[in-house]
Amino acid sequence: MLVEYIPILVILAMALIVAAGILVLTHIVNPRIRNPIKLTTYESGIEPQMEARLRYPIRFYVVAMMFILFDVEVIFMYPWAVVYKQFLSQGWFIFWEMIIFLAILFAGYIYLYRRGGFQWE
């Protein structure tokens, strides 16, 4: 019942206390020196050349997209691997099943490769 949630509450409370504590503490104990050099992004080092919020090249999204596609397909291999030995005694079907699955996935990979999906341009 609700008692179950007490550990979660404790963790939440601890996280809040630590995070808020650090924030408050830094405000209390830090030395306050305000001059132009102190306010730059990197106080001792390279001078900032442009704004930090620049737009990422769109290629990153495309690469992320392709990663997700091939990455998620792997979850089908987990249940397959769990029952593999058990079902192998009933014939090789379970083996060829995954080979066919991977072959289709590989066809997709070849398509992507030839279509220039992996080129950065």
Add this chain to the structure above:
Amino acid sequence: MPAVPISHFLILSAVLFSLGVLGVIIRRNAIVIFMCIELMLNAVNLTFLAFSNYLNNVEGQIFVFMVMVVAAAEVAVGLAIIVAIFRLRETVHVDEIKLLKW
């Protein structure tokens, strides 16, 4: 140790699902709308897993696999469409994408 009752899971997933629906209706950025749809799908996944655990039945978990894979395919296609629109229009704001009207 007593388990968390299933009603808690169901209420949580119903709340998440409703938040997703609300987000789709009130947000105007195509990518944010898309994220809200993903939130809806994950709420559904939570429902499936809660029932699967409660009924001691594995079918719900298999269903979650399917939902995850389909959601990934949807992400790919959706992002591709949004990227293509952005290249052509320089906006992903759905209020500005309104050439077609009756």
Add this chain to the structure above:
Amino acid sequence: MNVNLTGADFLGILPIIILSGFGVVLMVLSVFSQRFHRMTIPYLGVVGIILALISNFFLIGKDYLAFQNMVRVDWLTVAFNFIFLVTAGLSLLLTTSYSEQEHIEFIEFTPLLLFSTVGMMLMGSAQNLMMIFLGLETMSIALYVMAGFRRNHRESLEAALKYFLLGAFATGFLLYGIALIYGVVGSTSFTAIAQYLNKNALSPDLLFLVGTGLLIVGFGFKVALVPFHMWTPDVYQGSPMPVTAYMAVGAKAAGFAAIVRFFTLSAAQIAYQWVDVLWILAVLTMTVGNVLALVQKDIKRMLAYSSIAHAGYLLVGIVADNDLTVPAVMFYLVAYLLMNLGAFAIALIVSGNQERRTRIEYFKGLAETQPMLALAMAICMVSLAGFPPTIGFMGKFYLFSAALYSGYVWLAIIGVINSLISVYYYIGVVVAMYMHKPVDERRIEQVVPGVGLVVLVAVVGIFIFGIFPGSLAGLFG
């Protein structure tokens, strides 16, 4: 547990296997072939569809469950496969001229269309909500891409975005409905759902009813029932014309396949719970679709609203919920296929280069410049409006008589009134073709063989099954 699958299992999905195989091979082939050979890929796709159609004949007369109750092989499976394959084949023929006309590369188009058809066939043969979901998504994800295929056109991309966002939104509702039903029944199999309802027909769990309601929302989006129709006109107008034709016919038939499989065949025990809801939706869909179609100036948009109205007519058959329901709905789906593909094929010819001429005014004077084309369009319009001796009339006759048979007199009357309203805008096109001067006298559109074949098939089918409806209705019982 036994995992040995027999030959019968694979025979049951042979058309699906053939089409998926062709899709994968053509996808790889398309990126390895030279520019010239790419032109042949749509024709190879047609070959794959013909092979799948042939393999479909092996399923005739069978009735069994395959793949551990995931797939059902019966006459409905065969009939739905036939509808989807014919739709895909004819739509593919429409694209043969399209790539030159639009100056874009259509490399992935054929594989995508084949995959989409695979999804539809999965829905048609589903015996489990999981198969419905997977089929629906296979179909929809391919369609999202196809809708945005004219990548340099804002309208096309906008259609793709709208279709994608609203389609995914609807999927969320559908899935939540499935999850709730799973929670009550303990399985997503139609067999288990029917068993559960046999026991609890009078007092089904509230969660089950909520789940069923959410399924109505999900399917309603896919087949464009009012009030879930908002995307339809925009998406139909923005998509490339062959895709619009394919979407209008195939996706709607697939949605009704799911509705028939779930509501009519599995949840019939609690029909008293959902019939009233669908009654209201049917009336709304017919009326709103027809009334809004009256004011349309664009042929694609007009056909979009008309397709909403036709979804309403089909829903009348579902509401009737008696022995006539399934044959009437199947017959109307065939009718809808023929008349809509015919109309879209001619609209494609008239729209010309870059689809610039899609407004109805461009049909003016078509009877003078191209009499045969005008005649074919007139036949399609008359059939859509539901005049005898066309297939459109017989289809509506079967649907409304199914409703009358169950005592839904008012529903049938509203349906007939709606048919009368629809006459106005369908005949408007005929009037434009026959009673007006051409906008551009010298313009004669070329009819490429593939598109011409589609028009021919549509016109011949409209008359043959309109005059001899028994030959088709007999197949559906």
